[in-house]
Structures are given as structure tokens and as C-alpha cells.
Amino acid sequence: MDDRARLCRRLGYTFHDPDMLELALSHRSVSRRSNNERLEFLGDAQLSQIISTELFHRFPEAAEGQLTRMRASLVRGQTLAEVARELGVGAYLILGGGELKSGGNRRDSILADALEALIGAMVIDGGEEACRRVVLGWFAERLEAISPQSARKDAKTRLQEWLQARKHELPLYEVLAVTGQAPKQTFEVKCALPELQREFVAGGPSRRRAEQQAAEQALSWLEQNL
Known part of the structure; x- marks a missing residue:
């Protein structure tokens, strides 16, 4: 099993277009023109929609402010970096020499951006429903643990x-x-x-x-x- 196949197994999603996975893992330090920033933009919006919808249905009695705080705690950069580490994304990132030497594959911001880019790539590659199932799997334990009372204001x-x-x-x-x-x-x-x-x-x-x-x-x- 090659590296990309191992990553797909950990993600719970196999890409029909391997180039889409490659792009999602490519940091801007590799190329200014061909990197994961546009996919990150798409993935950010998709993740917010997936988590918002799930919280809306899970907590029918929660007020808007409570839903907003729960979503914020789930989609913040620190949480996304934690999920990326659990999936082992850092080992597969494609980084420029400088970022590689400085440990960019362990940095929260790069890991969080890559996770969002992977979500964006899944939307394009397999559609919104397939993406939703995978993302909810990644966040399953956190969604089970969260509650309107546990999500405190900053x-x-x-x-x-x-x-x-x-x-x-x-x-x-x-x-x-x-x-x-x-x-x-x-x-x-x-x-x-x-x-x-x-x-x-x-x-x-x-x-x-x-x-x-x-x-x-x-x-x-x-x-x-x-």
C-alpha cells in the first residue's frame, strides 16, 4: 500500500482524482500558483455548513448563541489541527524546503489549513453528501462530547x-x-x-x-x- 493509499484509509475517503488529493496537501511554500489555498477557502465554508447543520438537529432546544459557541469551538484552528494530527495528515504534507526544515508539518495553522483543503477537495471529488459523512466521522467523538453548557464564551x-x-x-x-x-x-x-x-x-x-x-x-x- 503506497503512502497516499494509507492516508486515504485514515481519512475514510478514497479520491477518484489523485491530483485533487495532491493539491489539497500542497502548501503555498511549494508553489504560489498551485497550492491548497483555494481548496481551503471552499473547505472552510463546507465545514461550517456541515457542523452548523449537525448542531442544529442535535440540539433543537439550543439558542442561537449556544449553537454559535459550540460551532466556534469545533471549527477553530486548534481543534482542526488536533483532528489533522489524529488523522496523521502532517506526515503527508507537501512543503517547501524552508517550511520543512522549520517543522511546518507540525504547525497548528498549516495542519488546520490542510484539513480544510482536504474537505474542499472531497466536495469537488465526491460531492457534498460523501464529504458530510466523512467529516462527521472525523468529528464524531467531539460532537458526542459537546453540549450547550460545555461551550463557554472566550x-x-x-x-x-x-x-x-x-x-x-x-x-x-x-x-x-x-x-x-x-x-x-x-x-x-x-x-x-x-x-x-x-x-x-x-x-x-x-x-x-x-x-x-x-x-x-x-x-x-x-x-x-x-
Whole structure:
């Protein structure tokens, strides 16, 4: 069994057009003209539709906000990268020399993009229904585990709502430092609560992650002290 056949077995889908699979695995570092970005665009939309429809039918009593949060937790980049790792996608990625040397086949963003590209490729190769069955298989355990109660709002949203409910000023976020070279940078971010004269500093691999960590610290302090 060759490598591509092994991957198809792990995916649970055999491509009628092998070139479509090849394209889905091709990162832009290989070619600016022939890469998986367009398939990623299609797969992103298809994944959102598949997960939205499944959640709509699984949770008939869930409110719109709950459905939105559940979908967000399932289709976020971190989750997609986890699914890609479970399927062993990283070993089959086609990367340029620089990305290969820097461990691009292990990077969350590249893995997540490749998973979306594979979904887009399946839509074109086998149609929406075949794609839906495969994708729901990939997400089966996560769909069983999720609930309207388990999908919490992110820390920044919860912090903002906590402050608004008590008529406090909203937090201010500021990047204090950025160290390292992309894509292995570390961001240091401050979350300030001016009215309460408190500041919380946290770091992360992206500005968004650092802001979320700082907001989590702020929220924890507020819940314990006010």
C-alpha cells in the first residue's frame, strides 16, 4: 500500500482524482500558483455548513448563541489541527524546503489549513453528501462530547460582559513586546482595568492567545476580589 493509499484509509475517503488529493496537501511554500489555498477557502465554508447543520438537529432546544459557541469551538484552528494530527495528515504534507526544515508539518495553522483543503477537495471529488459523512466521522467523538453548557464564551467576551453588567469601564489591551521570528514569535500583552487600577500581563504564541490569557487572569481576580 503506497503512502497516499494509507492516508486515504485514515481519512475514510478514497479520491477518484489523485491530483485533487495532491493539491489539497500542497502548501503555498511549494508553489504560489498551485497550492491548497483555494481548496481551503471552499473547505472552510463546507465545514461550517456541515457542523452548523449537525448542531442544529442535535440540539433543537439550543439558542442561537449556544449553537454559535459550540460551532466556534469545533471549527477553530486548534481543534482542526488536533483532528489533522489524529488523522496523521502532517506526515503527508507537501512543503517547501524552508517550511520543512522549520517543522511546518507540525504547525497548528498549516495542519488546520490542510484539513480544510482536504474537505474542499472531497466536495469537488465526491460531492457534498460523501464529504458530510466523512467529516462527521472525523468529528464524531467531539460532537458526542459537546453540549450547550460545555461551550463557554472566550475569556475576553466573558470579561467584557462581567464589566458591562456592573457598569465598569471596558478593559484596554496593549502589546508590550514581541520576541522571536515569525512564525515562532511570542507576544506579551497587558490587559488593563483603568477604573480598578489593575493590570494583568500574559504571553502567548499570538496576540489573540496572549490577550485571552491576560483576560482570564483579570476575570479570575475580579471573581475572587469583587
